[in-house]
Amino acid sequence: MEYVYATLLGLVNLAFLASVAIGLPGNWLIVAATGAFAWWRWDEGRPADEQVIGVVPLIVMAGLALIAEGLEMFSGLVGAKKAGGSKWGALGALAGTIVGGIAGTFLIPVPIVGSIVGACAGAAAGAGAMEYASGRSVDASTRSAAGAGVGRFAGILVKFGLGAVIWCVATVAAFWN
Numbered sequence: 001m002e003y004v005y006a007t008l009l010g011l012v013n014l015a016f017l018a019s020v021a022i023g024l025p026g027n028w029l030i031v032a033a034t035g036a037f038a039w040w041r042w043d044e045g046r047p048a049d050e051q052v053i054g055v056v057p058l059i060v061m062a063g064l065a066l067i068a069e070g071l072e073m074f075s076g077l078v079g080a081k082k083a084g085g086s087k088w089g090a091l092g093a094l095a096g097t098i099v100g101g102i103a104g105t106f107l108i109p110v111p112i113v114g115s116i117v118g119a120c121a122g123a124a125a126g127a128g129a130m131e132y133a134s135g136r137s138v139d140a141s142t143r144s145a146a147g148a149g150v151g152r153f154a155g156i157l158v159k160f161g162l163g164a165v166i167w168c169v170a171t172v173a174a175f176w177n
Helices: 002-020 026-040 055-082 087-107 113-133 138-175
Strands: none
Touching (some): 002 026, 026 055, 026 138, 055 087, 055 113, 055 138, 087 138, 113 138
C-alpha cells in the first residue's frame, strides 16, 4: 500500500510542478504536500533517518524552493541591469512582473502561456517605462526593457527546472524507504 501512496504523492506533486508555469507557488506546494505526507506516514518507533520520508530530503527541497523563488523574482531585475538599466529600470521590471503576470493570466486566455507572456511583457514594460521616466533615452530604455523581459523568461525556466529537481527528490524519497 505504501507504493500506492507514494505514487499518489508523485502525481499530486506533478500537478503542483505544472502550476509553476502559471505563476503559482508550485514548488512550495510540493514541499508542503511532501511534508504532510512525511508527517502522516511518520512512525514513532523508527529513527528519523529511517522514516518513509526523512528530514534531510525536506530540508533539501525547501532550500531548492527558496533558491528558485529568489532567482525567479530577481531575474527580470538582473536582466534589466545587465542590459545597462538603472536601479529604476530594475525596480520597474520587478513591479511589472507582478502586474503583467496577473494581467496576462486574464487577458491571454491560454493556460500557462498567458501568465508567462504577461510576466515577461510586464517586466519589459515596467523596466522601459521607469527608464524613460527617469530621463533615459528611448534606445537605452528599450535595451533595458528587452533585458528585463529576457531575464524574466530565464527566471521562469530556472524556477521550473529547480521545481523538477524538487519533484524528483520528493518522488525518490517517497519510494526509497
